[in-house]
Amino acid sequence: MVIIISPAEVASRAFPSSLDPEGGFIPESSILAAQQKFMKPVLGTLYPHLGKYPELVDKYVKPALAQWVRYLVLPTIASQVGSMGIISPRGQTFESVAPMSVAALRARTKSDARALTARMVEHIEVLVQDYPEYDPEKNIMNRVSVTGNIVL
Secondary structure (H helix, E strand, O other), rough: OOOOOOOHHHHHHHHOOOOOOOOOOOOOHHHHHHHHHHHHHHHHHHHHHHHHHHHHHHHHHHHHHHHHHHHHHHHHOOOEEOOOOOOOOOOOOOOOOOOOHHHHHHHHHHHHHHHHHHHHHHHHOOHHHHOOOHHHHHHHHHHEEOOOEOOO
């Protein structure tokens, strides 16, 4: 599977105030997981043809994907698994945030990611003639509804 967005791009798009602009804290496995979980089911038959549409990828796919990657990596950033179990990193001048703050940040990030994904789909469906590989019936958003974390 081709990686659509680099860790540095995720850092600049989803973590703009990061102390690591290269995105060293973002594993490629999280990017691949976000692509597989959140982009491929929505883009359906268009997904393997994204390379033909660099403008679509840059303006619509990457912003949504960056937020989905952020959603996936936030728990890892907030805590780490070590030989002593799950720990919260503490620096000399930094203190970890409370777990509820991380949960609230993840919820907001998920909301933003969903909104950007919907924006991407709206763009594709308005210009569906420009994306002949896209099949709206293969888009999971057109077949599944989630209300209050309940899949309908």
